[in-house]
Amino acid sequence: MKKILFHIILPLIILLFISEIIFRYYGFGYPVLYDYDKGYYHLKPNQNVTRFKGSRVKINHLGMRTNYSWKKTQYLQKIIFFGDSVTFGGSYIDNKELFSERLCLKIEKSICGNYGVNGFKINNLNYQINDKINNINFNHLIIVVSNSITDGKSNFYDFPFYEKFEYKLLKATNEILNHILFKYNLKDNYHEIKIKENDALKSTINDFVNTLNKIKKSNTKISIFILPTIENLNSKKYPKHFLENIKIENININNMYYEMKNLNFENLYFNNAHLNKKGHDYFSKVIYDKIK
Secondary structure (H helix, E strand, O other), rough: OHHHHHHHHHHHHHHHHHHHHHHHHHHEEEOOOEEEEEOOOEOOOOOOEEHHHHOOEEEEEOEEEEOOOOOOOOOOEEEEEEEEEHHOOOOOOOOHHOOOHHHHHOOOOOEEOOOOOOOOOOOHHHHOOOOOOOOOOOOOOEEEOOOOOOOOOOOOOOOOOOOOOOOOOOOOHHHHHHHHHHHHOOOOOOOOOOOOHHHHHHHHHHHHHHHHHHHHHOOOEEEEEEEEEEEHHHHOOOOOOOOOOOOEEEEEEEOOOHHOOOOOOHHEEOOOEEEHHHHHHHEEEEEEEEOO
């Protein structure tokens, strides 16, 4: 028995702890957390975690991904971003490298807030915008979505997102294990409470247009950017997006396909859909040129 303990179990324990150290080095063990209330999922406020390659993901008290609190009022320009995962930026990108943060470095006396959420579709986005606009003062609303975003909605349970993460030991190992179990359908979900679908998420693209029209009446500027995937850019056929068909006066809808198709665009992407650090810097300059 002692031999079994010494030759098998003890090496496994040592291997497990070495693996945990390696996984934590690469940023696992402290995932970004989500809330599900008011009928939709969103980032939990007041987070500050270090993720992949030391990238900092900071969420302020309003649930924005930004290094700024938005409690100060001296800013003349308040710019708020909404979107899907391309706006959120990923956990491999530090807050200070996000195109939303870099944009406001170029605009005097401005502050930017990022409400991008992983996995969002148009109806999730519409519901979030309606929820947030009544509680925050801003001058300019910028929507940035991937060309792959679709109409309809995403369910919180379709993703390996955490509402809480309470492992005290082997945090990184547990995170990776949970992802593997979820990926291969060996674990139903990460969530303890089944959530009733909200009827507001059954809205249509027309409801999204109505929301934007309502915002326009308050003299708020609105800009929409559609970011192509690498697959789109490699395609010889122009991948027109359904958002380009909406007609709202004085709203510019910018499909970045035209801006990027002749660039060495693969150097701007982390993967097929999401920008890397260089891509975020490039995109912040494009947005600045479009809205200045």
